[in-house]
Amino acid sequence: MSEEIEIDTDDLQRRMEGAMGALKTEFASLRTGRASASMLEPIMVEAYGQKTPINQVGTINVPESRMVTINVWDKSMVGAVEKSIRNSGLGINPQLNGTIIMLPIPELNEERRRDLTRVAAQYAEHARVAIRNVRRDGMDQIKKAKADGMSEDDQKFWETEVQALTDKFTGLVDTALESKQAEIMQV
Template structure:
């Protein structure tokens, strides 16, 4: 159909998938009352003079549904890891036992759960905005091709293809948000 003008749908799909992957990563950092090793991913430890991800100074495990343990490899780093966890803003009090740091995950109250669902909604809306920006870029490509002589039939075809990808990506975001909100509200 569109021999003269090709719109790069693969690039558009890749960028939309990137927005979805970013959303999923943000969802992993939300505390749901259940222990998850991914909760500690944003925590950086001042190790040997530079900020280092916590999983590069120790082993992060989830031995129980409400407990995370960090087995620090270098004994001299234990206090720095504990300090990084206390200052991380996760609201978790670390308990040090030798080189093992235990992080008991407290039960979430109803008010905090509602706040977290709102935060999840904000993350999803940011992802939707990113998807719409990718859609706009695709539509701009089509307008430029139209100005260079693309037929109206081809224009409608490409616009439909870009809109279809947008609708699929938005549906995936909505499904991920609904799933995350259910997980957060689960007692």
């Protein structure tokens, strides 16, 4: 068979980049002792009968390094926003001031820092699993192409390409994890 069968490595790379993007978002939600609006991104609020991201029910501000404020637009939603923050597992105790919810960011103790590094490691493992799933899809494409008449040399070439892509992205996950854990443990 003279026609060459190609595997769509661009699609595989795009999907692996998506796993990295999700990991970065999850890492941003881990607090490191400094206030950040991004740490509230994963919190969903029960608003008007459906789950809504917290940034769609109020304005999030960081007035100082250890304080986040949320100015809730609808007065009736203040309780729901406060409840969502309490149940989020962030370990932050919201304080109410009318429609403004203040979130003082406490100093992290050593035990909480270790817990957060373990959570970061779990997020990294989820990203690695997602990347390996993309790798598996790529290898399945190669097997199907082999059945459709791909030469053994081409099969080896594409398997090497997919594995190199996988190694590159798992390396990026490991680097991001080391960086995040160092940031969390920094006092």
